[in-house]
Amino acid sequence: MSVNDARGPSVDSRTTDRKAKLAERLAHRGCNTRKGAVKVVIPWPDGLHVAEPAPLITVAGRLERKGGRELVARCPTRQDAQEAADWLVDRFSRLVPGLPVTAEVQAGGGQFLVVLATGRR
Known part of the structure; x- marks a missing residue:
C-alpha cells in the first residue's frame, strides 16, 4: 500500500x-x-437516475434536529424514484439508526419527487 x-x-x-x-x-x-x-459526502449510487440529489449528511442533520419532510431528489420515472426511495430508507437506517425515516414518491411537473419524512421533533 x-x-x-x-x-x-x-x-x-x-x-x-x-x-x-x-x-x-x-x-x-x-x-x-x-x-x-x-465536507463529508455520501455518494449516491451511479445506478440511480436522479436529478439534483441532496447532500445526505445535511439532510440527516436537519431531519434529526427538526423532523418533518424534505425533498431529496427528482427522478424521470416512477420506477427510478421508487428505487431511490428504497435506497434512501436503507441508507438512513444505517446513517441515523435511531431516526425512523419513511420515503414517499410524489408526481409533480412531469417528474417524480422523492421525499423523506420523519416525525416532528
Whole structure:
C-alpha cells in the first residue's frame, strides 16, 4: 500500500490558534475531514437516475434536529424514484439508526419527487 493511499494513516487536526491544546486523532487519509474543513459526502449510487440529489449528511442533520419532510431528489420515472426511495430508507437506517425515516414518491411537473419524512421533533 502506498503512503498516499486513501487507507493510509493521517493525523486529523485543524485549528486557527497555534497555542490551542487540541487533541489530535488518527484517521484514514480518505476519512480525514480536518475537523470540518472538508465536507463529508455520501455518494449516491451511479445506478440511480436522479436529478439534483441532496447532500445526505445535511439532510440527516436537519431531519434529526427538526423532523418533518424534505425533498431529496427528482427522478424521470416512477420506477427510478421508487428505487431511490428504497435506497434512501436503507441508507438512513444505517446513517441515523435511531431516526425512523419513511420515503414517499410524489408526481409533480412531469417528474417524480422523492421525499423523506420523519416525525416532528
